[in-house]
Amino acid sequence: MTRLKEKLALVTGASAGIGAATARALAREGAQVVLAARRQERLQALAQELGSAEVVALDVRDEAAVASALAQRRFDLVVVNAGLGRGLGPLHAGHPGEWDEMIDTNVKGLLFVLRNTVPAMIEHGAGDVVLLGSVAGRQVYPGGNVYCATKHAVRAIYEALRLDAAGKGVRFTTVDPGMVETEFSTVRFRGDEQKASEVYAGMTPLAPADVADAITWAVTRPAHVNVGEIVLWPTDQASTRDVKRDRE
Ligand SMILES: NC(=O)c1ccc[n+]([C@@H]2O[C@H](COP(=O)([O-])OP(=O)(O)OC[C@H]3O[C@@H](n4cnc5c(N)ncnc54)[C@H](OP(=O)(O)O)[C@@H]3O)[C@@H](O)[C@H]2O)c1
Numbered sequence: 722m723t724r725l726k727e728k729l730a731l732v733t734g735a736s737a738g739i740g741a742a743t744a745r746a747l748a749r750e751g752a753q754v755v756l757a758a759r760r761q762e763r764l765q766a767l768a769q770e771l772g773s774a775e776v777v778a779l780d781v782r783d784e785a786a787v788a789s790a791l792a793q794r795r796f797d798l799v800v801v802n803a804g805l806g807r808g809l810g811p812l813h814a815g816h817p818g819e820w821d822e823m824i825d826t827n828v829k830g831l832l833f834v835l836r837n838t839v840p841a842m843i844e845h846g847a848g849d850v851v852l853l854g855s856v857a858g859r860q861v862y863p864g865g866n867v868y869c870a871t872k873h874a875v876r877a878i879y880e881a882l883r884l885d886a887a888g889k890g891v892r893f894t895t896v897d898p899g900m901v902e903t904e905f906s907t908v909r910f911r912g913d914e915q916k917a918s919e920v921y922a923g924m925t926p927l928a929p930a931d932v933a934d935a936i937t938w939a940v941t942r943p944a945h946v947n948v949g950e951i952v953l954w955p956t957d958q959a960s961t962r963d964v965k966r967d968r969e
Contacts, residue, residue, distance in 0.1 A: 724941045726751035731796045733781055733834055734803030736763035738903025739853060742929035743800050746937045748774065757781075757790070758803065781830030788837050795841035795848075798940055801831050802853040804871075806909040809864035820867045827871035831878065839886065846890040849940045852879050854897040856952060862961040872897075883949075892947040894939045899954040900926040900964070923966030924957035 730747045734740035736758035744754045744767060754774040756764045761778040768774040777790050781803045804827040807819035831852065842848030857865055858872030879895040886893070906917035932953060939948040957965045 722749065723751035725798070728752045728797040729755065729795070730798040730800065731755045731757060731791070731834075731838065732800045732802060733757045733779070733830075734853075735767065736760045738905060739898075739901060739929045739932045740800070740802040741767055742933040743802065743936050744771065744774065746930070746933035747798070747800075747940075748772075750937060750941065752798065755796070781834055782825040784829075784833045787830075787833040791834065791837040794838075795845055796838055797842075797847070798849040798851070799834065799838045799842075800851045800853070800936060801834050802851075803830060803834075804853060806865075806868040806905060807911075809909065811864065812866040815867060823867050823871050827868075828874045828878075831875060835878070835882070839882070839891065842891045843886055843889045847944070848891045850882065850891060850893045851936050851939065852893070852895045854879065854895040856897055856899045856954065856961050858895075858897055859952070860961040865961070879950075890944075892940075894936075894948050894951065896932060896936055896939070896951045897953070898927055898932050898935075899958045899961070900924075901929060901932055902926040903929055924955065924964050924968075926955050926957075927953060 725747055730752040732740050732744045732754060735744045735756035744756055748754050748771045755777055756767055756774050757777040757779040758764055759780050761776060764776040768776050779786055779790050781787060807822050852875055854875040855872040857869040858876040861869045876895060879893055882893045902921050906920045907914060910916040935951050935953055939951060942948060
């Protein structure tokens with residue numbers, strides 16, 4: 722398929738999980754993909770796999786670095802995906818350093834990317850912006866506290882973008898998945914693979930490719946259609962608090 726032929730697409734957090742799967746899916750549709758994340762060697766390997774992708778080593782928390790990498794360019798499609806969770810303990814016993822990490826990446830990093838890419842799209846009168854929200858931006862769960870707060874913020878930012886950029890030809894979409902099996906839980910539990918694998922035990926989570934598929938569908942609709950919000954659950958997950966495990 723070549724529905725995104727001649728489109729320039731930026732994917733943040735392209736070195737793993739949903740971002741890497743999305744980069745693959747967009748490239749399959751003919752897009753020229755720019756891969757951004759901190760782990761450059763991972764991005765290089767993916768670029769090699771894709772053939773002609775560009776690599777941008779970038780920490781989205783660094784406002785000056787984001788501006789210098791992105792502000793002078795015009796993308797047709799921006800997938801603001803870089804994000805993370807840290808810890809799963811009660812709020813009253815939380816670690817401010819972890820709060821900083823989540824807020825700086827998931828909220829401020831997302832804002833820095835938007836601030837340095839959306840103006841060129843508005844000036845051009847077209848473009849797609851896809852935010853990776855989460856069902857955690859719709860429901861809170863025990864121990865999710867600050868991570869959930871950052872994803873509620875993403876949802877508010879999505880709604881704000883739609884209002885502030887209305888009538889400019891740019892489409893904004895938030896894609897909000899439930900449990901997806903990626904490196905997310907390994908990062909959340911700081912490399913504890915045992916704890917990470919327990920998250921998905923006895924149930925079938927979404928795969929990163931499922932989310933990439935939803936994103937691809939949203940950005941390949943006719944120009945007058947703005948999908949807006951996609952909520953994507955694993956069949957085994959009824960809410961952020963209810964997961965059916967070891968089904969007969
Ligand atoms: N997995 C889930 O169940 C799930 C559900 C709903 C929503 N989400 C959201 O989906 C997005 C992707 O997560 P994932 O599940 O694919 O996790 P993942 O496999 O851990 O991938 C996270 C990506 O974000 C990048 N990243 C993290 N901090 C960054 C920073 N400061 N600067 C640049 N890139 C950074 C990582 O790259 P580097 O480490 O190389 O920088 C990596 O490529 C996140 O926003 C997450 O909140 C995930």
